[in-house]
Amino acid sequence: MVSSAAKTVGEYLKGLPPERRRTVAAVRKLIRDNLPKGYREAMRYGMIGYEIPLAEYPDTYNGQPLVYVALAAQKSACSLYLNCVFVDESRNQRLRDAFARAGKKLDMGKSCIRFKSVEDLESSAIAAEIARTSPARFIEQYEKSRR
Numbered sequence: 001m002v003s004s005a006a007k008t009v010g011e012y013l014k015g016l017p018p019e020r021r022r023t024v025a026a027v028r029k030l031i032r033d034n035l036p037k038g039y040r041e042a043m044r045y046g047m048i049g050y051e052i053p054l055a056e057y058p059d060t061y062n063g064q065p066l067v068y069v070a071l072a073a074q075k076s077a078c079s080l081y082l083n084c085v086f087v088d089e090s091r092n093q094r095l096r097d098a099f100a101r102a103g104k105k106l107d108m109g110k111s112c113i114r115f116k117s118v119e120d121l122e123s124s125a126i127a128a129e130i131a132r133t134s135p136a137r138f139i140e141q142y143e144k145s146r147r
Contacts, residue, residue, distance in 0.1 A: 004046045004072075012043060020073045024048075026118045027080060031069055034127040038135035039068050047072035047079075052135045061146065068138055069130060079112040080126070084133045086111050087145055091129060098125030 006012035009028075013021055031050060032041070039050045044067055051065035060066055070081040085091045099106035102122045107114040115121050133141070 004043070006043055006046075009041060009043060009048050012048060016073050020078070023078055023115075023117055024071060024073050027071055027078065027121070030118075030123055030127055031071065031130055034131040035069070036131060036134045040065075044070065047081075052138065056135065057139050060142075066138065066142055068133070068135075074114075077107075077114045077116050079114055080121070081112045082126070082129055083111070084138055084141065085129050087141055091132075095122075095125055095129060098122045 004012050004015065006015055013025060013028075016024060028048060035050055038052065038056070040053050042049055042051060042065070044051060044065065048071045049065075049067045050069040051067045054060075054063075054065050057066060067081070068083055070079075070083075072079045072081075082095075085095055096106055096108075099122045102125075104120065104122050106122075107120075113121070113126075
């Protein structure tokens with residue numbers, strides 16, 4: 001995985017090649033347009049993260065904010081991490097089904113969706129999954145997974 005040393009999202013975007021910058025900026029807009037209130041955008045783990053601030057929920061296993069969604073430009077593709085989807089099998093299947101209905105190939109690893117362009121994504125399904133989970137619900141899911 002490629003990790004950036006950028007301290008801000010603007011710095012991160014500025015450091016990307018133009019085509020990658022356009023792709024990441026478009027997916028960033030999709031995320032921000034559908035993100036429930038209460039999440040904060042920040043650089044986390046060398047990528048753009050959307051997280052629950054420690055001031056709102058400090059009881060994490062690693063002392064870091066809970067990352068709900070993350071977006072990164074990797075060496076040969078981009079990666080979108082939808083943590084709420086990967087901990088819930090029904091949501092995972094709903095996303096797989098949406099890609100299949102759209103006739104799009106879903107390149108999904110254990111924790112991320114890999115893509116080269118925005119057109120590779122089933123944007124409406126991703127937007128719906130991002131919009132579906134409030135910070136309070138994500139904390140519930142996190143706590144349940146830690147038991």
